[in-house]
Amino acid sequence: MAIGALACSLFPNIVPAGPSGGDGNDYHYNAALTHYGQAIRLIRLQQEPNSASTLRVAVVACILFACFEILHGSHGAAVNHISFGSLMLSGQASVGQLELEDEILQAFERMEWSAWSIGLMTGSVQVPIEINSRLSLDDMPTKFSGLGEARRWWDAIQHWTLYFSQAMAGPTYADGDFLPGIKTMQSQCLGMLERWNDMFWPLYNPASSPRKGSSYLQATSLLLQSIVLHAYINTCGFQDHYGTEQITSQFKEMVRLSGVLLANQPVSKGCSEIFTLDSGPTCALYIAATKCLDPTVRADATALLTQYPRRDGFWDSRAALGILGQDLSSSGEYGGAIDPALQYLDQ
Secondary structure: OOOHHHHHHHOOOOOOOOOOOOOOOHHHHHHHHHHHHHHHHHHHHHOOOOOOHHHHHHHHHHHHHHHHHHHHOOOOHHHHHHHHHHHHHHHHOOOOOOOOHEEEEEEEEHHHEEEEEEOOOOOOOOOHHHHHHHHOOOOOOOOOOHHHHHHHHHHHHHHHOOOHHHOOOOOOOOOOOHHHHHHHHHHHHHHHHHHHHHHHHHHHHHHOOOOOHHHHHHHHHHHHHHHHHHHHOOOOOOOOOHHHHOOOHOOOOOOOHHHHHHHOOOOOOOEOOOOOOOOHHHHHHHHHHHHHHHHHHHHHHHHHHHHHEEOOOOOOHHHHHHOOOOOOOOOHHOOOOOOOOHOOOOO
């Protein structure tokens, strides 16, 4: 109810804002805050005798709380909810009886990656979350049964590669070259991506043959995410300038696939903007617009960000455009987050 009321207060766009000052939306905004506060109180007062049930409700609530705060533009509070939920997940083994749907775990993995990619999460992150230890790389099947299984393993792999982002946030060079540890982790991450990609392509080809439908769009989204992560790891967070020069074709593919997804995104009556907790095309377009050396590719990426305002987790297309208006020619010097400047967008 809080999220719905907040969405109404932001209508017809999804620009984070406070009370609207008498234009008719104050009621919705105040109702959103009231429902949100009540939800937090109910969670705190929860006294279920079944500890597993209590924990499950609290973990699901963390996802909703994070969604509310992201939509509201309070990124710091959203990260706190994500971190708290992850801690509960990592300690759930002691509870014993809890069985969480894969979708819940995947939601946390996606939100953590979104927060890390934009520079909002610092310090160490549990990789992988202990509850997901059953998903060992050695257990990855030789063939995916469908896009659902491919997505499940993709979320796990994307989460596992966070340790590479952690490494890139620290010292990376010695004697003019990357530290041996960096190259070792890079090789391991690329190996995981290649294994996943080998099993994904047989699914993508049949799914892409009609060039329409939800299966095609799901497969396109997964392909886009894999290209982004591969480019990031292959160029050591775009700090390998020679490597970045060699992947212009990947940047072009990021823009092309993003265009396919954006052209087919659902349109709500009266509101053409989209808000998701997923890894949407905003991040990919920002990368192409800032890291690619081809001015045509950069221009095409910027045009799509302008034409399709949306928010994918912590990634905001409007904020990305604001950053693009500044001189970020040195952004490739940074490691860890895709662009650390983005973490200050709330301010």
